[in-house]
Amino acid sequence: MIWDALTLQLGYNATLVAIGATLLGVSAGVTGTFLFLRKRALVSDAISHATLPGVCLAFMVLVALGGDGRNLLGLLAGSAISAWVGLLCMNWLTRRTRLAEDAAIGAILSVFFGFGIVLLTIIQTMGVGRQAGLEGFLLGSTAGMLWADAMIIAIGGAATLLLVLILRRPMTLVAFDPEYAAARGLPIHRIDLAMMGLVMAVTVVGLKIVGLILIVALLIIPAVTARFWSERSEHVVLLAGLAGGLAGYIGAAISASAPNLPTGPIIVLVSFAFFVLSLFCAPKRGVLAAVLRHLRFQRRVHIRQGLLALAQGQKIYEPLTLRLLRRAGLVRPDGVATDTGKARAGKALRDEKRWEIVRGDQAHEATAALYDGMRDIETVMTHDQIAEIDRQIGGPQGVPA
Amino acid sequence: MSGEEFVPLSLTPLLIGTFAAIACALPGNFLVLRKQALIGDAISHVVLPGIVVAFLLTGAISTWPMMLGAAGAAIVAVVLIEAIRRLGQIEPGAAMGVVFTTMFAAGVLLLEQTDTSTVHLDVEHALYGNLESLIWLDATGWGSLLDVEALAGLPPELSRIALTLVGVSVFTWLFWRPLKISTFDEGFARTIGIRTGALGMALVITAAIAAVAAFDAVGSIIVIAMFICPPAAARMLTNRLEAQIAWSIVFATASAVSGYVLAGYGPLWLGGSDAVSAAGMIATMSGLILAAAAMFGPCRARIGAHTSA
Numbered sequence: 001m002i003w004d005a006l007t008l009q010l011g012y013n014a015t016l017v018a019i020g021a022t023l024l025g026v027s028a029g030v031t032g033t034f035l036f037l038r039k040r041a042l043v044s045d046a047i048s049h050a051t052l053p054g055v056c057l058a059f060m061v062l063v064a065l066g067g068d069g070r071n072l073l074g075l076l077a078g079s080a081i082s083a084w085v086g087l088l089c090m091n092w093l094t095r096r097t098r099l100a101e102d103a104a105i106g107a108i109l110s111v112f113f114g115f116g117i118v119l120l121t122i123i124q125t126m127g128v129g130r131q132a133g134l135e136g137f138l139l140g141s142t143a144g145m146l147w148a149d150a151m152i153i154a155i156g157g158a159a160t161l162l163l164v165l166i167l168r169r170p171m172t173l174v175a176f177d178p179e180y181a182a183a184r185g186l187p188i189h190r191i192d193l194a195m196m197g198l199v200m201a202v203t204v205v206g207l208k209i210v211g212l213i214l215i216v217a218l219l220i221i222p223a224v225t226a227r228f229w230s231e232r233s234e235h236v237v238l239l240a241g242l243a244g245g246l247a248g249y250i251g252a253a254i255s256a257s258a259p260n261l262p263t264g265p266i267i268v269l270v271s272f273a274f275f276v277l278s279l280f281c282a283p284k285r286g287v288l289a290a291v292l293r294h295l296r297f298q299r300r301v302h303i304r305q306g307l308l309a310l311a312q313g314q315k316i317y318e319p320l321t322l323r324l325l326r327r328a329g330l331v332r333p334d335g336v337a338t339d340t341g342k343a344r345a346g347k348a349l350r351d352e353k354r355w356e357i358v359r360g361d362q363a364h365e366a367t368a369a370l371y372d373g374m375r376d377i378e379t380v381m382t383h384d385q386i387a388e389i390d391r392q393i394g395g396p397q398g399v400p401a
Numbered sequence: 402m403s404g405e406e407f408v409p410l411s412l413t414p415l416l417i418g419t420f421a422a423i424a425c426a427l428p429g430n431f432l433v434l435r436k437q438a439l440i441g442d443a444i445s446h447v448v449l450p451g452i453v454v455a456f457l458l459t460g461a462i463s464t465w466p467m468m469l470g471a472a473g474a475a476i477v478a479v480v481l482i483e484a485i486r487r488l489g490q491i492e493p494g495a496a497m498g499v500v501f502t503t504m505f506a507a508g509v510l511l512l513e514q515t516d517t518s519t520v521h522l523d524v525e526h527a528l529y530g531n532l533e534s535l536i537w538l539d540a541t542g543w544g545s546l547l548d549v550e551a552l553a554g555l556p557p558e559l560s561r562i563a564l565t566l567v568g569v570s571v572f573t574w575l576f577w578r579p580l581k582i583s584t585f586d587e588g589f590a591r592t593i594g595i596r597t598g599a600l601g602m603a604l605v606i607t608a609a610i611a612a613v614a615a616f617d618a619v620g621s622i623i624v625i626a627m628f629i630c631p632p633a634a635a636r637m638l639t640n641r642l643e644a645q646i647a648w649s650i651v652f653a654t655a656s657a658v659s660g661y662v663l664a665g666y667g668p669l670w671l672g673g674s675d676a677v678s679a680a681g682m683i684a685t686m687s688g689l690i691l692a693a694a695a696m697f698g699p700c701r702a703r704i705g706a707h708t709s710a
Contacts, residue, residue, distance in 0.1 A: 023551045036495055038493070039492050039494065039495075041492075041494045041498045042439055042442075042494045042495075042497065042498055044498075045439075045442065045498065050497035092695075093695060095703070096639070096695075096701075097698075097701045097702065097703075098636065098701065098702060099633055100433075100436045100438070101435075102437070102439045103433045103436075103438040103629055103632075103633050105438075105439060106441065106442055106625055106629035107626075107629050107630050107633055107688065107691055109442065109625065110442075110622060110625035110626035110629065110630065110684050110687075110688075111630065111685060111688025112688075113622055113625075113681075113684070113692070114529075114623075114626055114680065114681040114682070114683070114685050114687075115681065115688070117529050117622060117678045117680065117684075118664070118677045118678050118681035118682050118685055120678070120681075121675075121676075121677040121678040121681065122677055125677075139509055151441050191707070212507055213446075213502075213505060214505065216502050217499075217502030220495055220499055220502070221498075221499050221502070222490070223495075223622055224491055224495050227491070228489065261510070261514075262510065262655045263507070264509070265506035265507070265509040265510040265513075266506075268502055268503060268506035268508065269503065269506055269507065269510065269580060272499070272503040272506075279485070279488060285489070285490070287488050287489075304405050304597075339618075354413070383661070394497030
């Protein structure tokens with residue numbers, strides 16, 4: 001069943017939803033990355049909640065004009081207008097008053113959403129009987145998706161991607177270093193507003209599939225996921241698009257494969273699964289990598305300290321050190337050094353002495369800063385330098401055999 | 402409007418709405434000043450999976466398990482946000498966004514998967530509550546306020562939210578000095594021996610309790626609005642914390658009362674026949690108050706910024 005869904009064999013509606021969700025995921029992931037890099041991820045929460053009054057007002061206007069209130073294009077236009085108004089209010093609150101951005105986000109989010117709910121209850125009592133679709137915008141509803149709806153989502157998503165492509169350089173610059181961008185003469189506030197406008201576009205496009213409460217997840221989670229895998233912004237953008245698109249596709253497929261699996265929440269949960277996978281498995285930034293790095297570091301410290309102890313003829317009691325030395329073939333089970341062990345220990349002690357000279361010499365100041373107790377001196381000094389240091393140290397001075 | 406009509410139908414929802422608004426606005430003052438205003442947003446989203454899980458475990462809509470479930474979910478969310486922030490080195494806002502949307506999605510999925518057709522449990526209810534339904538059927542007029550038998554029929558939400566309000570007030574009163582000092586100057590607070598970490602956690606937990614109790618009565622949209630709008634509006638009027646809190650209580654009460662009245666009677670005045678959502682109207686009113694304060698408040702600008710009046 002799930003295989004059928006993944007290969008788009010589950011009928012017309014499921015195929016439409018899967019394609020729409022994939023496109024939405026890609027554009028949300030790509031757009032959300034800039035928002036995340038700008039450290040304003042939660043602005044999307046305010047924008048998405050601010051769409052509700054617009055949807056309701058558009059519905060009322062459409063009905064008043066005698067049309068079918070559920071015209072998707074009309075509803076989306078309404079939602080875009082009210083989201084834009086919300087965005088401008090939020091911008092005004094943060095720039096012109098003493099409120100911090102988080103308070104402005106929360107205020108816009110709750111007030112616009114509350115007003116939207118007031119309008120929603122008015123619509124419910126209008127007696128037009130066709131309002132059932134509007135609640136679908138809260139959590140998305142893909143059941144009755146039409147070809148025209150899918151086309152709107154596809155065109156909207158493609159347009160957003162195109163705009164991101166055009167604006168990617170200024171947006172990256174503003175995200176990483178707003179002061180420098182300002183010094184270069186870029187209009188920061190306008191670029192910020194453009195970034196938010198793109199987020200708004202994604203939100204509006206995504207209303208039908210995932211709904212306004214969960215679209216935030218599609219904007220934030222893929223970007224955070226992608227950030228684990230790369231340090232280069234263009235790679236992060238592409239990876240976020242990939243993660244978002246995959247989550248949309250797989251989520252839509254899973255939700256089509258069984259009843260009672262709403263599309264929006266499933267897409268979000270698939271996206272979260274990618275996030276958890278990345279959190280643990282990503283190279284460098286992942287938790288697993290960090291644990292491995294820690295263990296490797298621990299092993300090096302223990303072996304180094306063990307070798308120094310061997311060289312100075314001290315007995316080793318620390319069980320982990322003993323075990324590591326034994327496994328490396330440096331000591332025998334009774335704790336006495338093997339021949340390799342003696343050689344390595346002698347080298348470790350001599351290196352320590354060499355470092356001592358280096359650190360005592362002003363001329364080697366830059367090199368001395370690299371000393372961390374474990375670095376092999378050969379990696380930072382030339383053979384000639386080491387030979388010179390060895391000349392200063394001289395021969396063996398009564399080191400115990 | 403006579404007492405026979407007002408007391409049974411409107412008195413209790415008004416009181417519950419007002420108490421909930423004040424209980425949220427009190428900790429909201431500190432959250433807004435500490436730039437943690439969105440905690441309320443996160444909590445009110447994660448409450449949904451909490452109550453659904455509680456419902457699945459107990460199989461019934463009963464208050465205490467659900468409150469516990471909601472509180473548990475709030476704690477899980479706080480721990481998860483902190484874990485993701487530290488393990489993944491992600492900025493707090495994004496970590497919050499990841500956690501609360503995921504938990505909300507899980508809540509919606511659980512709700513869809515379980516058969517809740519026999520009970521009143523759905524996403525809309527969680528979002529905007531049902532303030533209008535908390536009526537006091539046993540009351541016959543103002544005299545019922547002295548009638549023990551009728552008082553026993555008060556909706557249980559009223560006593561719960563009143564208790565919560567008392568608890569929140571006592572917390573604010575007891576920890577007034579440390580809260581005030583650590584909010585404005587955390588470093589100084591630490592040097593005089595205030596355990597700022599524990600205090601911050603206590604504040605978040607208090608906020609969570611207020612949010613869960615208010616949520617139970619009035620839905621989550623009021624919770625977010627009341628955490629932020631009245632304190633933010635009060636912030637525009639004064640530079641003194643005491644005055645700010647007093648103003649925020651005034652604004653919370655004003656939005657609750659005016660919102661409820663407008664929702665219940667406004668449509669009638671305009672010639673309509675049905676009331677609109679009280680929760681939504683209260684949030685809208687608080688927004689209007691905030692807008693007025695942001696435009697005309699004497700302390701609306703940042704210090705150092707020139708006012709463009």
